[in-house]
Amino acid sequence: MTSAHDxxxxxxIAHVGPIELRTPVLEESRDFFVNVMGLREVHRDDTSVYLHTWDDYQSWTVRLVRWGTAGVGRTxxxxxxxxxxxxxxxxxxxTVVSDVYRLGDVVLFQDPDGHEFGLYWDVEWYTADDTDRPALKNQAAAYPGRGANLRRLDHVNYLTADVPGTAAFLGEVLGARCTEQxxxxxxxxxAVWYNLGNKTYDLVYTEDWTGSxxxxxxxxxxxDTREEILxxxxxxxxAGVHIETGPHKHAIQQTFFLYVWEPGGNRIExxxxxxxxxLAPDWRTISWTRxxxxxxxxxxxxxxxxxxxxxxxxVPPAGS
Incomplete structure (x- = not known):
């Protein structure tokens, strides 16, 4: 389950694609991502706003969804x-749906913990206009020079009531590889860190202390750089954003980080x-003890x- 990858x-699976983030304060969350994080609004409808990170080749990166509570929607x-x-x-x-904005047919499924996923192949690529056309043709859009200048979505860290069961699903069903745990x-x-390609990790699952x-x-x-995080x-x-912790460096995966909370209450790294x-095709999972x-x-x-x-x-702790 978490041994060396075959x-x-x-x-x-090539990589993590767009993600839906739920928020009870849609416009405030939108302003945080656009004005402070440096994303670009590319579309909106009655219930959501679509945002794009500047070097995502796909047409959108995050869909903010108006919801009663914060949380993750579909990945x-x-x-x-x-x-x-x-x-x-x-x-x-x-099940298969074909109504996702600028994606083709999407295979919908859930992990063992109930998080919803959508698997797709057909996707509309991002087309820059006169306001964000890059000088280099191998770049999706111009560097925004605004706020945090986030380049791309990197990974998602979910909470789960069953780490072993979810880890088995990631490895045996999705074919992902456990790099550290x-x-x-x-x-x-x-807690487990799984990758889909050659990045160190893409999907992370941590034990939910509430049992939810x-x-x-x-x-x-x-x-692009650690200096941009500083x-x-x-x-x-x-901007009055709640800084939870950082900047400093994780031992696991050696990630330099800053954690903040967006206005809806979701943690953003x-x-x-x-x-x-x-790069090792036979990478051996690194285990960290208590x-x-x-x-x-x-x-x-x-x-x-x-x-x-x-x-x-x-949610309150289980039994409270």
Missing amino acids: PDRRRD YLRAASPEGMRRLAAGLRH IVKDDGSPQ RGRLHHIAFAT RAADVCLD LCNAGARLI EERAKGQAWGLKTIDTFHTHGTPV
Whole structure:
């Protein structure tokens, strides 16, 4: 389940695609992402706003959805090929929809915890206009030079009531690879980091201390440099954004990070993992024990308590 990945296993998912983020304050969340994070509004309808990070080749990156509570909606995964999409669909309990904005047919399914996913192949690529046309033709849009200048969606960290069961689903059904994990004293996983390609990780699942299902820990966006994250901390300070923790560096995956809360209550990570890639086809999962985790972040900074307790939608602890 979380051992070395089989190099003969075909990998039929290319990368994490667009994501839906639920918020009870749609316009405030929109302003946060556009004005502070540097995304661009590209479309809206009666219930949602679509946003684009400047170097996403796809037509949109985030759909903010007006909702009663904060949380994650559907996460889209782009298949590596049409045939790969068919192979994966054959092993999933799923339905197919064709009404997703600027995507083709989408195979809808759920992970064991109830998070909804959409697998797709056909996608409309982003077309820059006169206001954001890049000088270089191999770039989706011009560098915005605004706020945090988030380049792309990097990964999603979900909360789950069943880490082992979800890990088995990721590896055995989706063909993802576990690159690192936190293990309990009995050796069972408490948190897992899975990748879909050669990035260090794309999908993360952490044990939900409340015992709830279907919740979100955070979504993460990549910047070009660590210096942009430092500047983003100043930008967030000036904008009155709640800075939860950072900037500093994780030991797990060596990610330089800043965590903030957007107005709807969802945790957003700004991250830069440097040049780390997983190039070994037979990569061996790195396991971290409770004692190792107790040492704190890579630079010895204490992890703030809310990082372990806050998730969306917010729920009281089980039994309370």
